[in-house]
Amino acid sequence: MSEQNVVLTDSASNKSTALPVVSGTLGDPALDIAKLNKDTGYYTFDPGFVSTASTKSAITFIDGDKGILLYRGYPIEQLAKQSNFLEVAYLLINGELPTPDQSSAFEHEVTHHTMMQESLRHFLNGFHYDAHPMAMLCGSVSVLSAFYHDTLDINDPEQRRLAAIRLIAKVPTIAAAAYRYSIGWPIRYPRNNLEYVTRFLHMMFEVPSEPLQLSPVAAKALDLLFILHADHEQNASTSTVRLVGSTGANPYACVAAGIAALWGPAHGGANEAVLKMLNEIGSADNVSKAVEKAKDKNSGFRLMGFGHRVYKNFDPRATIIREMCHKVLADLGVNDPMLDIAMKLEEVALKDPYFVERKLYPNVDFYSGIIYKALKIPTEMFTVMFAIARTAGWVAHWLEQHNDKDSKIGRPRQIYTGATNRDYVPIDKR
Ligand code: ACO
16 A cells, blocks of 8 residues: 555635545555544545445456456456456456366366256246246345355355355356246256356257257357456446445355346346347337437437446457457358347447447447347346356455455445434324
């Protein structure tokens, strides 16, 4: 921590307060306001945490102006090209790329925790057949805490580590089971002879009656999408995991809370919303009309997959996904009119002063839905895909939080705007 201070002066009392500056290894410094209320009687007001760092973290760095995303210091472009999802999960959790031995041991351990308890499978049967898979995933992950009592002592580092492995291993199994349940297909058990992503695709699409012909392009594309979605520092769902984690709640409850936060259309639910929006637009000829509607604040309509709280230049993940989208569709021989609509929408919006002035660029979810669709993943499963990948980031943050001796229960303050003190009026007098 530097010795630098920033001095604030209250113009009413002329009293000055020195706030220590906190700096990390990269990025803008912050003012340490932890003692502000004690020293001055003021709170800070920052709805949506636009200017507030809630924690120190060594996992992921984003420079939103320059379009930079680093996992543990490694640029996302290099990881996307050279790594794979399980290696990235190891990196996020452990801070370093694994050696060949560490890599095999990690893969072996994850692989041997992919089965779900048979009673958990029966639990899934309790859902209505048309339940949204995000609802099933959220409920089932939360219920893992009822099955794995040996990982609930959050003060034991080994139990924490094992819980992290279990979550990375079991979330794809539950996700695929939720999908199969919703379409009335028998659940497929995870096959240990396959690697992570291919195993998931088998659990999704293999039928008992014939072997699955899986395109290597599909597995590679999904692995890349998982890498790009694996972490994104203190986004809404990760902050939710940390907030729930700060109370000492068990890891399964924390990750279930993260899944619930991810589901919202302003966050991970955007990939599903993008495809619905492209369907509604229907043809490239209607794009200008849709852009005009998105600019009209009274319409209640926003361009889904556009804009980001942090990226005010471009989302580096969107650049990778855009390129990949063309390649995957070409390799799989898919000719999807949605891609034409998406490209036209991007072209029109990026020339429009409304979007230019507000620095609204396509985000990670703008093209991911088109790729999922080409991989035959149904629309309701898009956010589930995101959740599988983001589980790696959630558990990395949860583990980091529990190693941080400065971690405290999260408890924001408020500016109260309600009625002032008044006397109760009995019902017959109202
Ligand atoms: N379409 C039209 N206008 C938009 C959009 C959009 N997609 N996004 C932001 N704006 C406008 C706002 O109306 C606002 O205009 P104003 O200054 O005239 O009032 C301005 O741009 C700033 O928008 P905010 O909502 O203040 O920006 P914020 O940082 O709070 O929100 C968010 C970011 C939620 C991502 C927003 O851009 C949005 O709703 N996008 C669509 C949903 C989406 O794609 N979400 C996925 C995000 S990526 C992820 O979570 C994986």
